[in-house]
Amino acid sequence: MLLAHQMALESPWIEAESIEAMEFPDLSERFNVSGVPQTTINDGAATVVGAVPEEYLLAEIRRVMGKPK
């Protein structure tokens, strides 16, 4: 099961899409996907490479959400 999907289930504000990188090369290129899994937050506001612990992904979301718009 996917951490991002757990977060989506927890919050109505979160949408999490698992994307098969090779089937969508344009998108993978756009977000410079080099290793998997790679998690992109809000269309590139932050990128997390690798399977990271819950706290780490949360910290990145927190950082993105704290940014002034």
Next chain:
Amino acid sequence: MATKLLNENIAQQVRDFFDQLQEPVQVLFFGKKEGCDYCADTLQLIEEVVSLSDKLELSVNDLDLDADLARRYNVDKAPALVLAGRDGDQIFDFGVRYAGIPAGHEFSSLIHDLVLVSGRDSGLSQPTRGFLKGLTSPVRLQVFVTPT
């Protein structure tokens, strides 16, 4: 009938795992007619998976022909799967989506996600839940994966 993608051994393992399913899950498949290399295989795969439990239901949609529905679920790729909750006629969108065929390692994710969505409990730690409860604007997570 075409050859099955899941052999009986795998099917039985998944069936056993699906003993943990609780609430009904609605899976929405989105395909498209042209230029979709993996639509047919993804549809066959999810049909086989959904057939392994009566708590799982599948609707088959087309990205172009069912554009309104696709928009409602923010689906812009094919093949795509949405794992939603179902209660009678009501569908609950939790924001859980797949783009591309969930094969290899992703197959395991899919099976676990179905049970997760069915349980309607994220299993996340209390601090994480606490922070996520405080969100007031959308967060979009896109996780790039490969089958192996």
